[in-house]
Amino acid sequence: MNNMCLVPLTVGDRPVAGYGAGMGTTLYRRVAEDIKAAIVSGAYQAGARLPSEAELAARYGASRGTIRQAFAALVADGVISSRQGARRIVLGGPRLQTFNELVSFSRWARAIGEEPAGRVERLELRAASEDECAHLEVPLGSRVYHLTRVRYLSGRPVMIERTAYREPVGAMVAGMDLDVVSITERLEDLGVIFADAEHQIDAVAASSEDARLLEIRPRLPLLRERRRTADPSGVMLEWSDDRYVGDAVAFTVRNSASSKALSRLPSQR
Amino acid sequence: MNNMCLVPLTVGDRPVAGYGAGMGTTLYRRVAEDIKAAIVSGAYQAGARLPSEAELAARYGASRGTIRQAFAALVADGVISSRQGARRIVLGGPRLQTFNELVSFSRWARAIGEEPAGRVERLELRAASEDECAHLEVPLGSRVYHLTRVRYLSGRPVMIERTAYREPVGAMVAGMDLDVVSITERLEDLGVIFADAEHQIDAVAASSEDARLLEIRPRLPLLRERRRTADPSGVMLEWSDDRYVGDAVAFTVRNSASSKALSRLPSQR
DNA sequence: TAGTGGTCTAGACCACCGC
DNA sequence: CGGTGGTCTAGACCACTAG
Secondary structure: OOOOOOOOOOOOOOOOOOOOOOOOOHHHHHHHHHHHHHHHHOOOOOEEEOOOOHHHHHHHHHHHHHHHHHHHHHHHHOEEEEOOOOOOOOOOOOOOHHHHHHHOOEEEEEEOOOOOOEEEEEEEEEOOHHHHHHHOOOOOOOOEEEEEEEEEOOOEEEEEEEEEEEEHHHHHHHHHOOOOOOOOHHHHHOOOOOOEEEEEEEEEOHHHHHHHHHHOOOOOEEEEEEEEEEEEOOOOEEEEEEEOOOOOEEEEEEEOOOOOOOOOOOOOO | OOOOOOOOOOOOOOOOOOOOOOOOOOOHHHHHHHHHHHOOOOOOOOEEEOHHHHHHHHOOOHHHHHHHHHHHHHHHOEEEEEEOOOOOOOOOOOOOHHHHEEEEEEHHHHHHHHOOEEEEEEEEEOOOOHHHHHHHOOOOOEEEEEEEHHHOOOOOOEEEEEEEEOOHHHHHHHHOOOOOOOOOHHHHHOOOOEEEEEEEEEEEEOOHHHHHHOOOOOEEEEEEEEEEEEOOOOEEEEEEEEEOOOEEEEEEEEEEEEOOOOOEEEHHH
Protein backbone atom coordinates (compact mmCIF):
# COMPACT_ATOMS: atom_id res chain seq x y z
CA MET A 1 0.00 0.00 0.00
CA ASN A 2 2.52 2.58 -1.01
CA ASN A 3 2.00 3.94 -4.49
CA MET A 4 -1.49 5.22 -3.94
CA CYS A 5 -2.48 8.51 -5.43
CA LEU A 6 -3.15 9.93 -2.01
CA VAL A 7 0.32 9.35 -0.65
CA PRO A 8 1.85 12.72 0.18
CA LEU A 9 4.14 14.05 -2.50
CA THR A 10 7.80 13.82 -1.53
CA VAL A 11 10.24 16.13 -3.29
CA GLY A 12 10.20 18.27 -6.38
CA ASP A 13 6.47 18.63 -6.12
CA ARG A 14 4.99 21.72 -7.69
CA PRO A 15 1.31 21.83 -6.83
CA VAL A 16 -0.61 23.15 -9.81
CA ALA A 17 -3.23 25.44 -8.35
CA GLY A 18 -6.27 25.60 -6.17
CA TYR A 19 -5.85 26.00 -2.45
CA GLY A 20 -2.97 28.40 -2.56
CA ALA A 21 -0.50 25.58 -2.39
CA GLY A 22 3.16 26.16 -2.95
CA MET A 23 6.40 25.25 -1.29
CA GLY A 24 5.79 26.77 2.12
CA THR A 25 2.20 25.70 2.32
CA THR A 26 0.25 24.22 5.16
CA LEU A 27 -0.38 20.56 5.71
CA TYR A 28 -4.14 20.63 5.46
CA ARG A 29 -3.96 22.45 2.13
CA ARG A 30 -1.67 19.80 0.79
CA VAL A 31 -3.99 17.06 1.93
CA ALA A 32 -6.90 18.86 0.25
CA GLU A 33 -4.83 19.30 -2.92
CA ASP A 34 -3.95 15.63 -2.98
CA ILE A 35 -7.55 14.54 -2.57
CA LYS A 36 -8.75 16.98 -5.19
CA ALA A 37 -6.05 15.84 -7.59
CA ALA A 38 -7.05 12.24 -7.02
CA ILE A 39 -10.65 13.14 -7.84
CA VAL A 40 -9.72 15.10 -10.94
CA SER A 41 -7.46 12.29 -12.13
CA GLY A 42 -10.41 9.94 -11.98
CA ALA A 43 -9.09 7.79 -9.15
CA TYR A 44 -12.30 8.65 -7.32
CA GLN A 45 -15.34 8.84 -9.58
CA ALA A 46 -18.52 10.71 -8.71
CA GLY A 47 -20.23 8.84 -5.89
CA ALA A 48 -17.05 7.08 -4.77
CA ARG A 49 -16.36 6.71 -1.06
CA LEU A 50 -13.26 8.53 0.15
CA PRO A 51 -10.80 7.22 2.76
CA SER A 52 -11.74 7.70 6.39
CA GLU A 53 -10.27 10.45 8.53
CA ALA A 54 -8.38 7.91 10.60
CA GLU A 55 -6.76 6.32 7.57
CA LEU A 56 -5.62 9.65 6.13
CA ALA A 57 -4.37 10.81 9.52
CA ALA A 58 -2.19 7.73 9.73
CA ARG A 59 -1.03 8.05 6.12
CA TYR A 60 0.03 11.67 6.52
CA GLY A 61 1.21 11.33 10.10
CA ALA A 62 -1.20 14.12 10.95
CA SER A 63 -3.81 14.56 13.61
CA ARG A 64 -7.46 14.00 12.89
CA GLY A 65 -8.20 17.70 13.14
CA THR A 66 -5.89 18.52 10.27
CA ILE A 67 -7.51 15.94 8.03
CA ARG A 68 -10.92 17.29 8.95
CA GLN A 69 -9.76 20.77 7.97
CA ALA A 70 -8.79 19.47 4.55
CA PHE A 71 -12.16 17.79 4.07
CA ALA A 72 -13.94 20.94 5.24
CA ALA A 73 -12.27 22.92 2.46
CA LEU A 74 -13.44 20.40 -0.11
CA VAL A 75 -16.97 20.45 1.26
CA ALA A 76 -17.00 24.25 1.11
CA ASP A 77 -15.96 24.02 -2.53
CA GLY A 78 -18.79 21.63 -3.27
CA VAL A 79 -16.40 18.89 -4.35
CA ILE A 80 -17.48 16.30 -1.77
CA SER A 81 -20.34 15.79 0.63
CA SER A 82 -20.20 14.75 4.23
CA ARG A 83 -22.69 13.16 6.63
CA GLN A 84 -22.31 11.87 10.13
CA GLY A 85 -21.63 8.16 10.35
CA ALA A 86 -20.99 7.57 6.65
CA ARG A 87 -17.88 7.88 4.52
CA ARG A 88 -17.54 11.07 2.51
CA ILE A 89 -18.47 10.78 -1.14
CA VAL A 90 -17.40 12.57 -4.30
CA LEU A 91 -19.95 14.88 -5.94
CA GLY A 92 -19.98 14.94 -9.74
CA GLY A 93 -20.38 17.98 -11.90
CA PRO A 94 -18.34 20.79 -13.35
CA ARG A 95 -15.15 21.83 -11.65
CA LEU A 96 -15.47 25.02 -9.72
CA GLN A 97 -13.40 28.09 -10.21
CA THR A 98 -11.20 30.07 -7.94
CA PHE A 99 -12.28 33.41 -6.59
CA ASN A 100 -9.84 35.13 -8.89
CA GLU A 101 -11.21 33.47 -11.98
CA LEU A 102 -14.63 34.78 -11.03
CA VAL A 103 -13.58 38.36 -10.61
CA SER A 104 -11.29 38.52 -13.63
CA PHE A 105 -12.67 37.88 -17.09
CA SER A 106 -9.17 37.34 -18.47
CA ARG A 107 -8.23 34.76 -15.89
CA TRP A 108 -11.49 32.94 -16.41
CA ALA A 109 -11.06 32.91 -20.18
CA ARG A 110 -7.59 31.45 -19.96
CA ALA A 111 -8.76 28.86 -17.42
CA ILE A 112 -11.27 27.51 -19.94
CA GLY A 113 -8.75 27.61 -22.76
CA GLU A 114 -10.03 30.66 -24.60
CA GLU A 115 -8.15 33.77 -25.64
CA PRO A 116 -9.43 36.86 -23.80
CA ALA A 117 -9.37 40.31 -25.35
CA GLY A 118 -10.80 43.74 -24.65
CA ARG A 119 -11.61 46.92 -26.53
CA VAL A 120 -12.14 50.18 -24.68
CA GLU A 121 -15.30 51.99 -25.70
CA ARG A 122 -15.14 54.79 -23.17
CA LEU A 123 -12.97 55.89 -20.24
CA GLU A 124 -13.73 58.99 -18.25
CA LEU A 125 -13.33 60.63 -14.88
CA ARG A 126 -16.63 62.08 -13.76
CA ALA A 127 -18.82 62.72 -10.75
CA ALA A 128 -20.45 59.57 -9.46
CA SER A 129 -24.19 59.20 -9.58
CA GLU A 130 -26.14 58.78 -6.39
CA ASP A 131 -26.48 55.09 -7.16
CA GLU A 132 -22.75 54.66 -7.67
CA CYS A 133 -21.92 56.49 -4.48
CA ALA A 134 -24.12 54.08 -2.59
CA HIS A 135 -22.56 51.00 -4.12
CA LEU A 136 -18.98 52.19 -3.80
CA GLU A 137 -19.71 53.68 -0.39
CA VAL A 138 -18.13 57.02 -1.24
CA PRO A 139 -19.50 60.46 -0.34
CA LEU A 140 -22.00 62.08 -2.68
CA GLY A 141 -20.28 64.20 -5.31
CA SER A 142 -17.11 62.07 -5.40
CA ARG A 143 -15.37 61.63 -8.72
CA VAL A 144 -14.94 58.09 -10.01
CA TYR A 145 -13.40 56.54 -13.10
CA HIS A 146 -15.82 54.93 -15.51
CA LEU A 147 -14.72 52.33 -17.99
CA THR A 148 -16.83 50.76 -20.71
CA ARG A 149 -15.15 47.85 -22.41
CA VAL A 150 -16.20 45.09 -24.80
CA ARG A 151 -14.75 41.71 -23.96
CA TYR A 152 -14.01 39.01 -26.50
CA LEU A 153 -13.62 35.26 -26.25
CA SER A 154 -11.46 33.99 -29.09
CA GLY A 155 -12.48 36.93 -31.25
CA ARG A 156 -16.20 36.86 -30.55
CA PRO A 157 -17.75 39.70 -28.52
CA VAL A 158 -19.48 38.11 -25.53
CA MET A 159 -19.65 40.75 -22.82
CA ILE A 160 -19.83 44.45 -22.07
CA GLU A 161 -18.42 45.68 -18.80
CA ARG A 162 -19.31 49.07 -17.39
CA THR A 163 -17.19 49.58 -14.31
CA ALA A 164 -16.81 52.37 -11.78
CA TYR A 165 -13.54 52.41 -9.84
CA ARG A 166 -13.14 54.10 -6.52
CA GLU A 167 -10.61 56.90 -6.46
CA PRO A 168 -7.22 55.54 -5.47
CA VAL A 169 -7.74 52.59 -7.81
CA GLY A 170 -9.25 54.53 -10.67
CA ALA A 171 -6.09 56.51 -11.26
CA MET A 172 -4.11 53.29 -11.61
CA VAL A 173 -6.60 51.94 -14.12
CA ALA A 174 -6.45 55.11 -16.18
CA GLY A 175 -2.75 54.61 -16.75
CA MET A 176 -2.95 51.11 -18.17
CA ASP A 177 -2.94 49.66 -21.64
CA LEU A 178 -6.57 48.63 -21.32
CA ASP A 179 -6.90 46.93 -24.68
CA VAL A 180 -4.45 44.26 -23.74
CA VAL A 181 -3.98 43.64 -20.07
CA SER A 182 -6.21 42.21 -17.42
CA ILE A 183 -7.03 45.12 -15.16
CA THR A 184 -7.50 42.85 -12.17
CA GLU A 185 -4.13 41.21 -12.56
CA ARG A 186 -2.45 44.54 -13.24
CA LEU A 187 -3.95 46.05 -10.10
CA GLU A 188 -2.78 43.10 -8.08
CA ASP A 189 0.74 43.71 -9.35
CA LEU A 190 0.34 47.22 -8.00
CA GLY A 191 -0.61 45.92 -4.56
CA VAL A 192 -4.39 46.14 -4.76
CA ILE A 193 -6.00 43.10 -3.17
CA PHE A 194 -9.44 41.87 -4.17
CA ALA A 195 -10.84 39.94 -1.23
CA ASP A 196 -14.61 39.74 -1.28
CA ALA A 197 -17.12 40.04 -4.07
CA GLU A 198 -20.87 40.20 -4.21
CA HIS A 199 -22.57 39.26 -7.46
CA GLN A 200 -26.15 39.91 -8.47
CA ILE A 201 -27.38 38.09 -11.53
CA ASP A 202 -30.49 38.68 -13.60
CA ALA A 203 -31.72 38.86 -17.19
CA VAL A 204 -32.25 42.03 -19.22
CA ALA A 205 -33.02 42.89 -22.82
CA ALA A 206 -30.16 44.34 -24.86
CA SER A 207 -30.33 48.12 -25.18
CA SER A 208 -29.46 49.68 -28.49
CA GLU A 209 -25.95 50.44 -27.26
CA ASP A 210 -25.58 46.91 -25.91
CA ALA A 211 -26.66 45.53 -29.26
CA ARG A 212 -24.28 47.73 -31.22
CA LEU A 213 -21.28 46.82 -29.07
CA LEU A 214 -22.05 43.09 -28.95
CA GLU A 215 -22.99 42.95 -32.64
CA ILE A 216 -26.39 41.46 -31.96
CA ARG A 217 -29.97 42.63 -32.43
CA PRO A 218 -31.56 44.87 -29.79
CA ARG A 219 -33.85 43.28 -27.19
CA LEU A 220 -32.13 39.92 -27.26
CA PRO A 221 -31.78 38.46 -23.74
CA LEU A 222 -28.57 39.27 -21.88
CA LEU A 223 -27.31 37.77 -18.65
CA ARG A 224 -26.43 40.67 -16.39
CA GLU A 225 -23.97 40.40 -13.51
CA ARG A 226 -23.63 43.37 -11.23
CA ARG A 227 -20.63 43.02 -8.99
CA ARG A 228 -19.13 44.85 -6.05
CA THR A 229 -15.62 43.94 -5.04
CA ALA A 230 -13.98 44.92 -1.77
CA ASP A 231 -10.45 44.79 -0.38
CA PRO A 232 -9.59 42.80 2.76
CA SER A 233 -10.64 45.56 5.10
CA GLY A 234 -14.04 45.94 3.47
CA VAL A 235 -13.35 49.04 1.37
CA MET A 236 -15.26 48.88 -1.93
CA LEU A 237 -12.94 48.97 -4.94
CA GLU A 238 -15.18 48.55 -7.96
CA TRP A 239 -18.81 48.43 -8.97
CA SER A 240 -19.46 46.81 -12.30
CA ASP A 241 -22.41 46.07 -14.58
CA ASP A 242 -21.40 43.22 -16.90
CA ARG A 243 -23.74 41.96 -19.62
CA TYR A 244 -23.16 38.65 -21.33
CA VAL A 245 -24.69 37.52 -24.60
CA GLY A 246 -27.46 35.14 -23.58
CA ASP A 247 -26.22 32.03 -25.27
CA ALA A 248 -22.57 32.63 -24.43
CA VAL A 249 -22.32 32.20 -20.71
CA ALA A 250 -24.03 30.63 -17.72
CA PHE A 251 -23.31 30.68 -14.02
CA THR A 252 -23.39 27.56 -11.95
CA VAL A 253 -23.69 27.28 -8.21
CA ARG A 254 -23.34 24.23 -6.04
CA ASN A 255 -24.90 24.33 -2.62
CA SER A 256 -25.87 22.02 0.18
CA ALA A 257 -27.33 22.22 3.64
CA SER A 258 -23.91 23.10 5.03
CA SER A 259 -22.66 25.52 2.39
CA LYS A 260 -25.06 28.22 1.31
CA ALA A 261 -23.40 30.94 -0.68
CA LEU A 262 -26.15 31.85 -3.06
CA SER A 263 -29.18 34.00 -2.58
CA ARG A 264 -32.21 34.75 -4.70
CA LEU A 265 -33.70 38.21 -4.56
CA PRO A 266 -36.72 39.90 -6.06
CA SER A 267 -35.61 42.80 -8.23
CA GLN A 268 -36.87 46.24 -7.42
CA ARG A 269 -40.33 46.52 -8.97
CA MET B 1 -20.84 43.93 30.87
CA ASN B 2 -23.67 41.50 31.21
CA ASN B 3 -26.62 42.39 29.11
CA MET B 4 -24.80 42.32 25.82
CA CYS B 5 -26.49 40.88 22.80
CA LEU B 6 -23.83 38.22 22.56
CA VAL B 7 -24.37 36.77 26.00
CA PRO B 8 -25.54 33.19 25.58
CA LEU B 9 -29.27 32.79 25.83
CA THR B 10 -30.32 31.14 29.06
CA VAL B 11 -33.65 29.32 29.14
CA GLY B 12 -36.82 29.35 27.13
CA ASP B 13 -34.87 30.40 24.06
CA ARG B 14 -36.36 29.45 20.74
CA PRO B 15 -33.81 30.25 18.03
CA VAL B 16 -35.61 31.49 14.95
CA ALA B 17 -33.82 29.87 12.06
CA GLY B 18 -30.54 29.61 10.26
CA TYR B 19 -27.97 27.13 11.44
CA GLY B 20 -30.34 24.35 12.28
CA ALA B 21 -30.62 25.58 15.80
CA GLY B 22 -33.22 24.23 18.16
CA MET B 23 -33.35 22.95 21.67
CA GLY B 24 -30.84 20.13 21.41
CA THR B 25 -28.39 22.07 19.30
CA THR B 26 -24.65 22.31 19.45
CA LEU B 27 -22.68 25.02 21.12
CA TYR B 28 -20.91 26.37 18.06
CA ARG B 29 -24.22 26.73 16.22
CA ARG B 30 -25.60 28.73 19.08
CA VAL B 31 -22.58 30.98 19.10
CA ALA B 32 -22.97 31.50 15.35
CA GLU B 33 -26.67 32.21 15.79
CA ASP B 34 -25.97 34.76 18.48
CA ILE B 35 -23.40 36.58 16.40
CA LYS B 36 -25.63 36.56 13.34
CA ALA B 37 -28.54 37.82 15.40
CA ALA B 38 -26.38 40.61 16.75
CA ILE B 39 -25.42 41.57 13.20
CA VAL B 40 -29.01 41.46 11.96
CA SER B 41 -30.18 43.51 14.92
CA GLY B 42 -27.75 46.21 13.96
CA ALA B 43 -25.50 45.86 16.99
CA TYR B 44 -22.67 45.27 14.53
CA GLN B 45 -22.90 47.37 11.39
CA ALA B 46 -21.19 46.52 8.12
CA GLY B 47 -17.47 46.99 8.62
CA ALA B 48 -17.66 46.66 12.40
CA ARG B 49 -14.99 44.68 14.23
CA LEU B 50 -16.28 41.59 16.00
CA PRO B 51 -15.09 40.35 19.40
CA SER B 52 -11.91 38.29 19.46
CA GLU B 53 -11.93 34.52 19.74
CA ALA B 54 -10.44 34.71 23.21
CA GLU B 55 -13.14 37.04 24.46
CA LEU B 56 -15.97 34.92 23.13
CA ALA B 57 -14.37 31.75 24.46
CA ALA B 58 -14.33 33.27 27.90
CA ARG B 59 -17.84 34.62 27.59
CA TYR B 60 -19.30 31.27 26.55
CA GLY B 61 -17.01 29.18 28.71
CA ALA B 62 -16.00 27.37 25.53
CA SER B 63 -12.69 26.45 24.03
CA ARG B 64 -11.15 28.48 21.27
CA GLY B 65 -11.81 25.73 18.72
CA THR B 66 -15.54 25.93 19.26
CA ILE B 67 -15.59 29.67 18.76
CA ARG B 68 -13.52 29.25 15.60
CA GLN B 69 -16.05 26.75 14.30
CA ALA B 70 -18.82 29.30 14.80
CA PHE B 71 -16.86 31.97 12.93
CA ALA B 72 -16.05 29.51 10.14
CA ALA B 73 -19.77 28.96 9.57
CA LEU B 74 -20.32 32.70 9.28
CA VAL B 75 -17.41 33.08 6.87
CA ALA B 76 -18.78 30.25 4.72
CA ASP B 77 -22.11 32.09 4.62
CA GLY B 78 -20.41 35.26 3.49
CA VAL B 79 -21.59 37.15 6.56
CA ILE B 80 -18.16 38.10 7.88
CA SER B 81 -14.60 38.13 6.61
CA SER B 82 -11.49 36.93 8.33
CA ARG B 83 -7.78 37.69 7.97
CA GLN B 84 -4.81 36.63 9.99
CA GLY B 85 -3.75 39.10 12.62
CA ALA B 86 -6.79 41.36 12.38
CA ARG B 87 -10.20 41.26 13.99
CA ARG B 88 -13.01 39.76 11.92
CA ILE B 89 -15.30 42.32 10.31
CA VAL B 90 -18.93 42.31 9.24
CA LEU B 91 -19.65 42.31 5.51
CA GLY B 92 -22.64 44.34 4.39
CA GLY B 93 -25.21 43.33 1.85
CA PRO B 94 -28.34 41.26 1.54
CA ARG B 95 -28.97 38.43 3.96
CA LEU B 96 -28.36 35.04 2.52
CA GLN B 97 -30.86 32.24 2.39
CA THR B 98 -30.88 28.75 3.68
CA PHE B 99 -30.38 25.82 1.36
CA ASN B 100 -34.04 24.92 1.72
CA GLU B 101 -35.19 28.35 0.68
CA LEU B 102 -33.14 27.99 -2.47
CA VAL B 103 -34.57 24.65 -3.48
CA SER B 104 -38.17 25.39 -2.58
CA PHE B 105 -39.98 28.26 -4.26
CA SER B 106 -42.67 28.22 -1.59
CA ARG B 107 -40.24 28.47 1.27
CA TRP B 108 -38.39 31.26 -0.45
CA ALA B 109 -41.57 33.19 -1.13
CA ARG B 110 -42.69 33.00 2.48
CA ALA B 111 -39.21 34.00 3.67
CA ILE B 112 -39.44 37.27 1.75
CA GLY B 113 -42.99 37.87 2.91
CA GLU B 114 -44.83 36.96 -0.28
CA GLU B 115 -47.66 34.51 -0.79
CA PRO B 116 -46.60 31.58 -2.99
CA ALA B 117 -49.02 29.75 -5.27
CA GLY B 118 -48.88 27.24 -8.08
CA ARG B 119 -51.05 26.11 -11.00
CA VAL B 120 -50.39 22.79 -12.68
CA GLU B 121 -50.19 23.06 -16.45
CA ARG B 122 -49.21 19.47 -17.17
CA LEU B 123 -48.35 16.29 -15.26
CA GLU B 124 -47.40 13.10 -17.04
CA LEU B 125 -45.49 9.87 -16.70
CA ARG B 126 -43.39 9.27 -19.78
CA ALA B 127 -40.11 7.90 -21.05
CA ALA B 128 -37.19 10.18 -20.22
CA SER B 129 -35.25 11.83 -22.99
CA GLU B 130 -31.57 11.08 -23.42
CA ASP B 131 -30.78 14.42 -21.84
CA GLU B 132 -32.96 13.75 -18.84
CA CYS B 133 -31.49 10.31 -18.30
CA ALA B 134 -28.05 11.88 -18.20
CA HIS B 135 -29.04 14.55 -15.69
CA LEU B 136 -31.01 12.22 -13.44
CA GLU B 137 -28.43 9.48 -13.88
CA VAL B 138 -31.02 6.84 -14.72
CA PRO B 139 -30.74 4.19 -17.46
CA LEU B 140 -31.86 5.09 -20.96
CA GLY B 141 -35.54 4.33 -21.48
CA SER B 142 -36.51 4.91 -17.84
CA ARG B 143 -39.88 6.47 -17.14
CA VAL B 144 -39.95 9.72 -15.22
CA TYR B 145 -42.68 12.05 -14.00
CA HIS B 146 -42.81 15.44 -15.69
CA LEU B 147 -44.48 18.38 -14.07
CA THR B 148 -45.04 21.80 -15.60
CA ARG B 149 -46.26 24.37 -13.16
CA VAL B 150 -46.69 28.14 -13.13
CA ARG B 151 -45.65 29.77 -9.88
CA TYR B 152 -47.14 32.98 -8.53
CA LEU B 153 -45.88 35.56 -6.09
CA SER B 154 -48.81 37.35 -4.47
CA GLY B 155 -50.97 36.62 -7.48
CA ARG B 156 -48.50 37.59 -10.19
CA PRO B 157 -47.05 34.84 -12.41
CA VAL B 158 -43.28 35.02 -12.08
CA MET B 159 -41.92 31.58 -12.91
CA ILE B 160 -42.48 28.39 -14.89
CA GLU B 161 -41.02 25.18 -13.54
CA ARG B 162 -40.59 22.13 -15.72
CA THR B 163 -39.37 19.33 -13.49
CA ALA B 164 -38.50 15.69 -14.03
CA TYR B 165 -38.66 13.48 -10.94
CA ARG B 166 -36.78 10.24 -10.64
CA GLU B 167 -38.96 7.21 -10.17
CA PRO B 168 -39.43 6.54 -6.48
CA VAL B 169 -40.06 10.24 -5.91
CA GLY B 170 -42.21 10.81 -8.98
CA ALA B 171 -44.95 8.52 -7.72
CA MET B 172 -45.17 10.50 -4.49
CA VAL B 173 -45.44 13.75 -6.40
CA ALA B 174 -48.22 12.40 -8.59
CA GLY B 175 -50.40 11.82 -5.56
CA MET B 176 -50.24 15.36 -4.18
CA ASP B 177 -52.51 18.36 -4.35
CA LEU B 178 -50.07 20.22 -6.54
CA ASP B 179 -51.98 23.46 -6.80
CA VAL B 180 -51.59 24.17 -3.14
CA VAL B 181 -48.71 22.47 -1.40
CA SER B 182 -45.00 22.88 -1.64
CA ILE B 183 -43.75 19.71 -3.27
CA THR B 184 -40.40 19.96 -1.56
CA GLU B 185 -41.89 20.29 1.89
CA ARG B 186 -44.42 17.51 1.19
CA LEU B 187 -41.65 15.17 0.05
CA GLU B 188 -39.66 15.93 3.17
CA ASP B 189 -42.67 14.94 5.25
CA LEU B 190 -42.58 11.64 3.37
CA GLY B 191 -38.94 11.11 4.30
CA VAL B 192 -37.23 12.35 1.13
CA ILE B 193 -34.13 14.35 1.96
CA PHE B 194 -32.77 17.03 -0.35
CA ALA B 195 -29.08 17.40 0.44
CA ASP B 196 -27.10 18.87 -2.46
CA ALA B 197 -28.14 21.03 -5.37
CA GLU B 198 -26.38 22.27 -8.45
CA HIS B 199 -27.77 25.33 -10.18
CA GLN B 200 -26.96 26.61 -13.64
CA ILE B 201 -28.15 30.10 -14.43
CA ASP B 202 -28.41 31.84 -17.80
CA ALA B 203 -30.69 34.08 -19.85
CA VAL B 204 -33.08 32.95 -22.58
CA ALA B 205 -35.84 34.52 -24.64
CA ALA B 206 -39.38 33.55 -23.74
CA SER B 207 -40.83 30.88 -26.03
CA SER B 208 -44.42 31.20 -27.11
CA GLU B 209 -45.49 28.73 -24.42
CA ASP B 210 -43.40 30.58 -21.83
CA ALA B 211 -45.05 33.84 -22.84
CA ARG B 212 -48.55 32.40 -22.70
CA LEU B 213 -48.07 30.90 -19.25
CA LEU B 214 -46.34 33.95 -17.79
CA GLU B 215 -48.73 36.38 -19.47
CA ILE B 216 -45.95 38.33 -21.14
CA ARG B 217 -44.91 38.93 -24.74
CA PRO B 218 -42.77 36.31 -26.50
CA ARG B 219 -39.00 36.88 -26.71
CA LEU B 220 -38.80 38.91 -23.55
CA PRO B 221 -35.71 37.98 -21.51
CA LEU B 222 -36.15 35.25 -18.89
CA LEU B 223 -33.71 34.20 -16.19
CA ARG B 224 -33.35 30.45 -16.46
CA GLU B 225 -32.23 28.26 -13.56
CA ARG B 226 -31.60 24.62 -14.31
CA ARG B 227 -31.24 22.63 -11.13
CA ARG B 228 -30.30 19.10 -10.15
CA THR B 229 -30.97 18.04 -6.58
CA ALA B 230 -29.54 14.94 -4.93
CA ASP B 231 -30.22 13.08 -1.71
CA PRO B 232 -27.52 12.62 0.96
CA SER B 233 -26.05 9.56 -0.74
CA GLY B 234 -25.72 11.33 -4.07
CA VAL B 235 -28.77 9.88 -5.84
CA MET B 236 -30.33 12.45 -8.16
CA LEU B 237 -33.92 13.23 -7.21
CA GLU B 238 -35.03 15.97 -9.58
CA TRP B 239 -33.96 17.87 -12.65
CA SER B 240 -35.70 21.14 -13.21
CA ASP B 241 -35.78 23.96 -15.74
CA ASP B 242 -37.18 27.05 -14.02
CA ARG B 243 -37.71 30.30 -15.93
CA TYR B 244 -38.26 33.58 -14.12
CA VAL B 245 -39.68 36.75 -15.61
CA GLY B 246 -36.66 38.97 -16.22
CA ASP B 247 -37.61 41.86 -14.00
CA ALA B 248 -39.01 39.67 -11.22
CA VAL B 249 -36.02 37.91 -9.78
CA ALA B 250 -32.26 38.05 -9.46
CA PHE B 251 -29.72 35.77 -7.88
CA THR B 252 -26.97 37.05 -5.68
CA VAL B 253 -23.77 35.32 -4.75
CA ARG B 254 -21.19 36.33 -2.22
CA ASN B 255 -17.73 34.91 -2.55
CA SER B 256 -14.24 35.44 -1.30
CA ALA B 257 -10.85 33.84 -1.57
CA SER B 258 -11.82 31.28 1.03
CA SER B 259 -15.35 30.47 -0.05
CA LYS B 260 -15.85 29.76 -3.72
CA ALA B 261 -19.16 28.19 -4.47
CA LEU B 262 -19.98 29.77 -7.78
CA SER B 263 -18.80 28.89 -11.23
CA ARG B 264 -19.19 30.51 -14.62
CA LEU B 265 -19.47 28.28 -17.66
CA PRO B 266 -19.68 28.84 -21.38
CA SER B 267 -22.93 27.46 -22.72
CA GLN B 268 -22.85 24.85 -25.46
CA ARG B 269 -22.20 26.51 -28.82
C1' DT C 1 -21.95 -3.63 16.92
C1' DA C 2 -17.95 -1.63 14.78
C1' DG C 3 -16.72 2.08 12.04
C1' DT C 4 -17.14 6.77 11.06
C1' DG C 5 -17.96 11.53 11.25
C1' DG C 6 -19.56 15.51 14.54
C1' DT C 7 -18.45 18.11 18.58
C1' DC C 8 -15.44 19.82 22.13
C1' DT C 9 -11.28 20.57 25.05
C1' DA C 10 -6.57 22.38 26.41
C1' DG C 11 -2.61 23.64 25.01
C1' DA C 12 1.14 24.85 21.73
C1' DC C 13 3.66 27.56 18.19
C1' DC C 14 3.69 30.66 14.46
C1' DA C 15 2.53 34.62 11.09
C1' DC C 16 0.55 38.71 10.64
C1' DC C 17 -1.61 43.40 11.92
C1' DG C 18 -1.68 47.52 14.11
C1' DC C 19 -0.01 50.52 17.46
C1' DC D 1 5.53 44.90 20.56
C1' DG D 2 1.09 42.77 22.20
C1' DG D 3 -3.08 41.16 20.32
C1' DT D 4 -5.05 38.27 17.03
C1' DG D 5 -6.10 34.77 13.92
C1' DG D 6 -4.00 30.44 11.42
C1' DT D 7 -2.29 25.87 12.08
C1' DC D 8 -1.63 21.61 14.54
C1' DT D 9 -1.81 18.05 18.26
C1' DA D 10 -3.83 14.31 21.34
C1' DG D 11 -7.43 12.78 23.32
C1' DA D 12 -12.36 12.39 24.67
C1' DC D 13 -17.35 11.47 24.09
C1' DC D 14 -21.35 11.19 21.30
C1' DA D 15 -24.63 10.37 17.16
C1' DC D 16 -25.26 8.23 13.28
C1' DT D 17 -24.61 4.58 9.40
C1' DA D 18 -24.02 0.36 7.66
C1' DG D 19 -23.50 -4.41 7.64
